[in-house]
Amino acid sequence: MALERKDVENIAHLARLAISEADIPEYARNLSNILALVEQMSAVDTAGVHPMAHPLDATQRLREDAVTETDQRDHFQAIAPAVEAGLYLVPKVIE
Amino acid sequence: MHNKTLAELSAGLTAGAFSSVELTRHFLERIARFDGQLNSFITVSVESALAQAAAADARRSRGEAGPLTGIPLAQKDIFCTNGVRTSCASKMLDSFVAPYDATVVAQCNAAGMVMLGKTNMDEFAMGSSNETSFYGPVKNPWDTAAVPGGSSGGSAAAVAARLAPAATGTDTGGSIRQPAALCGISGIKPTYGRVSRYGMIAFASSLDQAGPMARTAEDCALLLGAMAGFDPRDSTSVERSVPDYRAALGQDLKGLKIGLPQEYFGAGLDPAVGAAVDAAIDEYRRLGAEVVEISLPNTGLAVPTYYVVAPAECSSNLSRMDGVRFGYRCENPKDLEDLYKRSRGEGFGAEVKRRIMIGTYALSAGYYDAYYLKAQQMRQLISDDFKRAFEQVDVIMGPTSPTVAFNIGEKTADPVAMYLADVYTIAANLAGLPGMSIPAGFVGNRPVGLQLIGNYFDEARLLNVAHQYQQVTDWHQRMPQGFE
Numbered sequence: 001m002a003l004e005r006k007d008v009e010n011i012a013h014l015a016r017l018a019i020s021e022a023d024i025p026e027y028a029r030n031l032s033n034i035l036a037l038v039e040q041m042s043a044v045d046t047a048g049v050h051p052m053a054h055p056l057d058a059t060q061r062l063r064e065d066a067v068t069e070t071d072q073r074d075h076f077q078a079i080a081p082a083v084e085a086g087l088y089l090v091p092k093v094i095e
Numbered sequence: 096m097h098n099k100t101l102a103e104l105s106a107g108l109t110a111g112a113f114s115s116v117e118l119t120r121h122f123l124e125r126i127a128r129f130d131g132q133l134n135s136f137i138t139v140s141v142e143s144a145l146a147q148a149a150a151a152d153a154r155r156s157r158g159e160a161g162p163l164t165g166i167p168l169a170q171k172d173i174f175c176t177n178g179v180r181t182s183c184a185s186k187m188l189d190s191f192v193a194p195y196d197a198t199v200v201a202q203c204n205a206a207g208m209v210m211l212g213k214t215n216m217d218e219f220a221m222g223s224s225n226e227t228s229f230y231g232p233v234k235n236p237w238d239t240a241a242v243p244g245g246s247s248g249g250s251a252a253a254v255a256a257r258l259a260p261a262a263t264g265t266d267t268g269g270s271i272r273q274p275a276a277l278c279g280i281s282g283i284k285p286t287y288g289r290v291s292r293y294g295m296i297a298f299a300s301s302l303d304q305a306g307p308m309a310r311t312a313e314d315c316a317l318l319l320g321a322m323a324g325f326d327p328r329d330s331t332s333v334e335r336s337v338p339d340y341r342a343a344l345g346q347d348l349k350g351l352k353i354g355l356p357q358e359y360f361g362a363g364l365d366p367a368v369g370a371a372v373d374a375a376i377d378e379y380r381r382l383g384a385e386v387v388e389i390s391l392p393n394t395g396l397a398v399p400t401y402y403v404v405a406p407a408e409c410s411s412n413l414s415r416m417d418g419v420r421f422g423y424r425c426e427n428p429k430d431l432e433d434l435y436k437r438s439r440g441e442g443f444g445a446e447v448k449r450r451i452m453i454g455t456y457a458l459s460a461g462y463y464d465a466y467y468l469k470a471q472q473m474r475q476l477i478s479d480d481f482k483r484a485f486e487q488v489d490v491i492m493g494p495t496s497p498t499v500a501f502n503i504g505e506k507t508a509d510p511v512a513m514y515l516a517d518v519y520t521i522a523a524n525l526a527g528l529p530g531m532s533i534p535a536g537f538v539g540n541r542p543v544g545l546q547l548i549g550n551y552f553d554e555a556r557l558l559n560v561a562h563q564y565q566q567v568t569d570w571h572q573r574m575p576q577g578f579e
Contacts, residue, residue, distance in 0.1 A: 011455050011456050012452060014455050015410060015439075015448075015451050015455040016414075016417070016432070016435040017436060017443070017451060018433075018436040018439070019440055019448065023445075027448075027449065030449055030510050031449060031452060033509075033511050034510060034511060035453070035456075037399050037402060037514065038399045038403055040395075040396060041396060041400060041403075041469050041473050044396060044473065044476065046469060050472075050475055051471030052478060053471060054301060054527075055287045055288075055525075055527020056286075056287060056331075056551070058288070058333070060330060061327075075194050078194070079421045081418060081421075081422075081424035082424070088419050088420060090431050091428050091430050091433070092430075093430075
């Protein structure tokens with residue numbers, strides 16, 4: 001499937017990626033080539049094949065619902081771009 | 096000292112021939128002297144390495160040393176290290192200092208190993224040539240015009256040039272095996288779930304697996320023993336005891352059944368690489384193995400399947416890089432959406448953005464069945480191919496990579512051509528099987544890797560089969576010129 005400019009813009013929006021105008025044609029070409037590669041899968045009939053989500057047929061482990069983590073807020077927020085009074089700062093969301 | 100294997104270094108430390116501080120200084124000096132040519136390290140942690148070495152020597156003097164205590168290693172910069180920057184070779188994490196250690200790092204530390212630094216890699220492990228790194232490409236020590244492979248290219252180059260006696264790597268579609276092959280070293284990707292993924296920055300969670308990279312199979316056995324094991328903090332970690340990987344190395348190979356998949360020797364394989372692999376197989380015949388032809392009919396569809404599964408999972412995993420809690424944030428965002436979009440747009444490189452977009456597309460409304468569900472079905476068929484093969488044979492062999500190392504810049508303009516560099520390695524990740532690459536000759540001055548694929552949790556056998564070959568060949572002892 002060949003992607004058009006508007007497809008690339010839409011995908012980039014869904015992925016929350018700013019890409020420059022000038023780069024869109026190259027993304028469209030490269031992404032179309034990758035999708036052409038991927039579409040080789042359609043040559044195989046997979047009707048009735050059980051989809052494999054995990055290599056080892058594992059089931060999710062459960063543990064006791066007990067507190068195991070201590071509060072490390074200050075430690076974790078030390079690497080944040082902007083914090084104040086224990087809160088992460090972002091541009092105003094609610095007018 | 097730098098030509099010694101881990102086993103020899105361990106013996107030297109035990110005998111008191113040298114201390115860990117001396118050994119660590121020796122490798123730090125080599126990194127300072129040679130890494131300008133290779134760019135294999137992103138961060139060299141001189142002070143913490145010397146402190147760890149001194150602590151290892153003290154531990155030894157108390158009589159508490161284990162086999163790896165005091166031995167230096169390099170960690171791929173995808174493993175979180177408390178107090179030392181973890182960049183994942185991305186501008187996004189250029190200033191990221193993790194607030195905790197990955198389990199792999201914690202286990203190496205607990206064994207008393209000394210971390211020399213963090214190795215260069217493809218950005219977020221997405222690449223086969225180490226050219227997508229924010230910190231520039233790594234060069235292959237055998238020929239600095241050539242790529243070292245990827246994504247664990249820094250680890251492979253550092254070990255090949257003897258800047259570190261061993262290193263860690265991760266392998267999502269070949270990222271341990273392919274660079275090991277292209278740099279002439281040994282590396283093993285264990286069974287999915289064998290080594291904890293906790294603190295290993297996630298690329299494709301159902302495929303990612305960490306493993307050791309070293310010069311010999313014996314060294315890989317030693318290091319894998321320290322890395323492997325159950326970890327309750329990784330929900331896909333397997334609760335299964337870790338065998339003594341060195342115990343089985345000496346077993347002879349009489350009666351071993353080796354399967355050669357015809358699909359691994361067809362069009363696309365460089366005939367000179369094929370000839371080196373054939374010669375290695377002949378060596379195995381002389382060691383008493385029986386060689387049979389097998390078929391893995393869906394081999395050709397492994398790359399297309401992977402380029403749905405891996406991007407889909409990466410688009411989800413990398414959504415945590417949003418410029419809010421850690422990592423890069425753009426200047427003067429005008430609103431929250433602008434903050435997300437520009438932080439991600441400016442923080443990620445082109446290949447990472449391509450894969451996020453492919454994954455986003457494949458998972459978007461209306462396309463899920465055609466792409467992700469289809470790929471999961473293909474994954475089942477690929478896995479079934481191996482299941483049938485392992486009813487007949489003990490181990491599968493073939494080339495690790497269709498060519499030797501290509502030149503820097505040769506494939507960067509064509510992502511699909513780059514993806515095909517992993518045509519023989521990806522299937523093992525899709526099936527979750529262990530795979531290994533060992534040096535098996537040269538084409539010109541560039542190394543050839545022999546790939547070994549084993550059944551689930553058969554790492555000990557792969558290491559044994561690799562070790563026996565290394566007892567009768569010396570490819571793994573060859574050293575690139577200019578790094579004496």
